[in-house]
Amino acid sequence: MEKHCPYCGSKVKSSDRFCIVCGKPLLSNLPEKNTKNQKELEEEIEELSQNETESEKKKKKKSKGKDKDEDQEEEKDINEKIKPLPNEIKEQIKLNIELKQILEKKKKLDEKLEEYQKAVKSDKYELDYDFAEDITKKLTAAKTVVQELNEKQKEVEIQLEKPFKVQQLKDAIEKKVYQLKNLSKEYKLKKIGKDVFKKLKKKYKQEKIDLDVEIEDLRKAMEMWATELKMDKNDIKSEQRLNKGRYSSKEISEEEFLEKDKQYKKEIAELELMIKSIEELAE
Structure with missing residues (x-):
């Protein structure tokens, strides 16, 4: 019959005096005078072990809940950072x-x-x-x-x-990239001086950075709006399924069901068109 350490549960040999994992003395090798009834001790240890396990579970649960709250808080912070x-x-x-x-x-x-x-x-x-x-x-x-x-x-x-704002920004970014390339070319050909080159390079680079930030903010805001519309669509789909369930259970007539179902389909189609348009314009 296999023996286990009463403290950590690791497998031990009958001849072992101490657990090779946790290092605690094994009950079978403790002097008689230092022990109570071995069975009672084992029961006490088992009870302590269970208490520790429950305590760990509570800690983990608390930690998990904390992590979830932190994730939600982080998501909230990200959404708040996105400009409307x-x-x-x-x-x-x-x-x-x-x-x-x-x-x-x-x-x-x-x-x-x-x-x-x-x-x-x-x-x-x-x-x-x-x-x-x-x-x-x-x-x-x-x-x-x-x-x-x-x-x-x-x-x-x-x-x-x-064109739409996103395309305007893309065109402006391309223009800045062209200006930077042309500036470097002119400098290499010694058509402009070093000071002028440095000043214009710094100016164009900063303008490009500002445009990159603007287009990124705009795309994030559009993505957030599309996400909100997708949530609205899911809500309507839930209402649509509920309407079907009400009809199946004979709560409402076929006429009522068809009228509402037609309205739900119309709303879903409109939302899908909006979502698709937003995603296309954001590209």
Whole structure:
């Protein structure tokens, strides 16, 4: 039968007087006069060991909780350090999204217009009065909507700043890199003096650093906004699943379920478009 140290639990031989791991004397080798009943001592040690284990567990749990709090605090600090996205940038992003929606609608309407125009040239249009009247109404309505979308597109494009801020900063950074390279080239060709070279190099480098910081801050703020929108999307998806559960349990009617589900799908699609647009503009 294997023997174990009552203190640390390590395996020991029957002939060992001391544990080779923790160095404490083994009960079986203690003099009789220095011990109580061996069984009682073993029980006491086992109890102490269990108490120590529980104490360690509590410490670990406390430490883990502390680590978690520290992580949350660190994440909070990081979020606080990220500069909020300026309102004018948010407005520009929304205008970009609106323009994208207008162009998508126009694309779908162009397909419909092509379909209706083909119908106008068909024999059925000439022979079937009701069919011709229906196609004419649809064609007129589609043309009206296209006209309205064209007007809306013009309004949006007037307000839209092109290119987007991120691209402006990227262009400015490229310009600074070119200026630094050209400056070094001119200096090597001895077209400018050392003092002028040093002053301009310092100036261009600092300007580039400032631009790098600005674009990084902007991208982080956009990323944070996209993350918030993703959380909103997940919340709506949870509501959508709950709505389905309510319908399955017969709490709500099919009509109520379909109406709410349609609304949830619309909201999710809008959020997905916003997230995608933000991520594309941040590149």
